[in-house]
Amino acid sequence: xxxxxxxxxxxxxxxxxxxxxxxxxxxxxxxxxxxxxxxxxxxxxxxxxxxxxxxxxxxxxxxxxxxxxxxxxxxxxxxxxxxxxxxxxxxxxxxxxxxxxxxxxxxxxxxxxxxxxxxxxxxxxxxxxxxxxxxxxxxxxxxxxxxxxxxxxxxxxxxxxxxxxxxxxxxxxxxxxxxxxxxxxxxxxxxxxxxxxxxxxxxxxxxxxxxxxxxx
Amino acid sequence: xxxxxxxxxxxxxxxxxxxxxxxxxxxxxxxxxxxxxxxxxxxxxxxxxxxxxxxxxxxxxxxxxxxxxxxxxxxxxxxxxxxxxxxxxxxxxxxxxxxxxxxxxxxxxxxxxxxxxxxxxxxxxxxxxxxxxxxxxxxxxxxxxxxxxxxxxxxxxxxxxxxxxxxxxxxxxxxxxxxxxxxxxxxxxxxxxxxxxxxxxxxxxxxxxxxxxxxx
Numbered sequence: 289x290x291x292x293x294x295x296x297x298x299x300x301x302x303x304x305x306x307x308x309x310x311x312x313x314x315x316x317x318x319x320x321x322x323x324x325x326x327x328x329x330x331x332x333x334x335x336x337x338x339x340x341x342x343x344x345x346x347x348x349x350x351x352x353x354x355x356x357x358x359x360x361x362x363x364x365x366x367x368x369x370x371x372x373x374x375x376x377x378x379x380x381x382x383x384x385x386x387x388x389x390x391x392x393x394x395x396x397x398x399x400x401x402x403x404x405x406x407x408x409x410x411x412x413x414x415x416x417x418x419x420x421x422x423x424x425x426x427x428x429x430x431x432x433x434x435x436x437x438x439x440x441x442x443x444x445x446x447x448x449x450x451x452x453x454x455x456x457x458x459x460x461x462x463x464x465x466x467x468x469x470x471x472x473x474x475x476x477x478x479x480x481x482x483x484x485x486x487x488x489x490x491x492x493x494x495x496x497x498x499x500x501x502x503x504x
Numbered sequence: 505x506x507x508x509x510x511x512x513x514x515x516x517x518x519x520x521x522x523x524x525x526x527x528x529x530x531x532x533x534x535x536x537x538x539x540x541x542x543x544x545x546x547x548x549x550x551x552x553x554x555x556x557x558x559x560x561x562x563x564x565x566x567x568x569x570x571x572x573x574x575x576x577x578x579x580x581x582x583x584x585x586x587x588x589x590x591x592x593x594x595x596x597x598x599x600x601x602x603x604x605x606x607x608x609x610x611x612x613x614x615x616x617x618x619x620x621x622x623x624x625x626x627x628x629x630x631x632x633x634x635x636x637x638x639x640x641x642x643x644x645x646x647x648x649x650x651x652x653x654x655x656x657x658x659x660x661x662x663x664x665x666x667x668x669x670x671x672x673x674x675x676x677x678x679x680x681x682x683x684x685x686x687x688x689x690x691x692x693x694x695x696x697x698x699x700x701x702x703x704x705x706x707x708x709x710x711x712x713x714x715x716x717x718x719x720x
Contacts, residue, residue: 346569352605353562356612374650380611384604384648388597389568395596396572421647428644431637432600434590 289315291399293390296320296345298333300470300490301405301448304456306341307463308447309403317397318345319390323382324352325359327476336469348389356380359474366474368483374413375485377474383416387425387444394442395433402444410453410489422446453493461499468502480504505531507615509606512536512561514549516686516706517621517664520672522557523679524663525619533613534561535606539598540568541575543692552685564605572596575690582690584699590629591701593690599632603641603660610658611649618660626669626705638662669709677715684718696720 292314296302309316318341320334331347338345358364358376366377383406390402406417415421425444430436448456460467472490473480480487480503494501508530512518525532536550547563554561574580574592582593599622606618622633631637641660646652664672676683688706689696696703696719710717 348569349567351565352608353564354609354612356608374653378650379608380650381604381608381648384607384644385601388600388604391600392568392572392595392597393570396570415650415653416648418647421644424640424644424647428600428637428640431634431640432597432632434594434596434631437590437631 289313290401291315291317291397292401292403293394293397293399294318294343295386295390295402295404296334296338297405298330298337298470299405299472299486300460300467301407301456302334303337303465303467303470304460304463305403305405305448306337306343307465308459310341310343311463314401316341316343317393317399318343319386319393320345320347321350321386321389322347323350323360323379323385325476326362327359327471327474329476330471333469333471337466340466340469346393350385366484374415377412377485378414381416383414383421391429391432391442395435400435400440400442402442404444404446405448406446407448407451407453407456409451410493412485412489417449419446419449422449452496453489454496457493457497457499461497470503505529506617507531507533507613508617508619509610509613509615510534510559511602511606511618511620512550512554513621514546514553514686515621515688515702516676516683517623517672518550519553519681519683519686520676520679521619521621521664522553522559523681524675526557526559527679530617532557532559533609533615534559535602535609536561536563537566537602537605538563539566539576539595539601541692542578543575543687543690545692546687549685549687553682556682556685562609566601582700590631593628593701594630597632599630599637607645607648607658611651616651616656616658618658620660620662621664622662623664623667623669623672625667626709628701628705635662635665638665668712669705670712673709673713673715677713686719
């Protein structure tokens with residue numbers, strides 16, 4: 289079986305990506321990041337989803353000794369509706385950090401594929417979720433690693449990048465993703481707040497897909 | 505004063521880079537990585553060098569739950585002379601991991617510059633030490649961050665990349681780098697082994713520069 293590294297946050301998109309990868313017949317190795325996010329709850333969701341998918345997973349603990357994001361700093365308020373091009377929940381270079389670990393992991397285990405559930409349609413506007421970023425990261429992958437130098441580079445794939453949240457939910461249903469286990473809310477309280485950007489995008493998606501959110 | 509993030513390993517090249525950055529009148533913020541390297545001793549050297557340069561530093565602790573390198577796995581022998589294009593001491597995607605943290609740190613503190621002492625002349629052949637890699641990382645930097653999106657990207661500079669070890673040593677002398685504090689040996693014993701790739705390159709460099717190595 290072909291090995292694939294999957295970045296698993298515990299949200300709807302990454303869970304769907306994991307089941308998409310499994311459907312393609314790959315053996316998935318999940319990477320879960322504990323980076324001091326205020327919605328630490330997503331880590332528990334990610335673990336449950338990986339177990340449900342019967343996949344190996346590793347939790348990478350990262351202690352960033354700086355903040356600069358509402359997801360790392362509880363003193364920064366997460367607004368209901370953001371007008372900023374890039375909202376306060378943006379974590380500096382987060383996906384670059386995640387992908388660099390994934391690249392290292394993939395090369396160490398001899399996997400030629402990394403999958404990430406990045407989305408550039410119904411998203412918060414983060415720079416590191418856009419197609420151009422992944423195009424260049426793939427070029428970097430060729431130059432960054434030993435396998436790249438040997439002309440067998442590791443490929444980063446973003447199967448959901450151009451899909452709407454509605455389409456992702458419909459795909460998730462088709463793939464039998466345990467959506468009841470997923471966690472999207474940035475605030476990370478006992479229940480989803482319903483008001484943050486992530487909750488809002490999820491709510492609209494389920495409405496458009498004409499499904500009830502099983503996580504509520 | 506212009507802020508600059510400097511990756512400091514504790515070796516000759518990174519120490520020279522730090523003093524080069526200081527000479528340019530920048531306020532340097534050093535990043536030191538504790539990534540499970542067998543030559544852990546370099547971390548102590550890096551701290552001493554940062555203190556000597558009167559610079560702030562942060563130590564990032566990374567626990568990679570995989571190996572795939574002689575620098576992470578004491579069971580892999582480090583040969584005296586390597587014939588491989590990329591030697592066993594290569595750590596999968598190491599510089600990509602380091603630079604991704606540097607990118608995050610630089611953006612969080614409002615720095616527009618990252619300096620790394622990568623060298624592609626007298627080097628071990630690592631893919632992530634070559635000029636092409638940094639060229640693409642700079643393109644990635646523009647797309648990966650909020651400041652990049654705002655057209656004020658963070659620049660990664662490699663002032664030593666095309667210099668020979670001899671030239672680096674001569675520059676270090678000129679910049680009054682405390683070379684006696686630097687540590688290069690991959691084996692990380694009590695004293696430098698003198699036989700590993702890193703020791704060998706250093707020895708030849710000092711011989712060509714006609715200086716005695718003050719760390720011996």
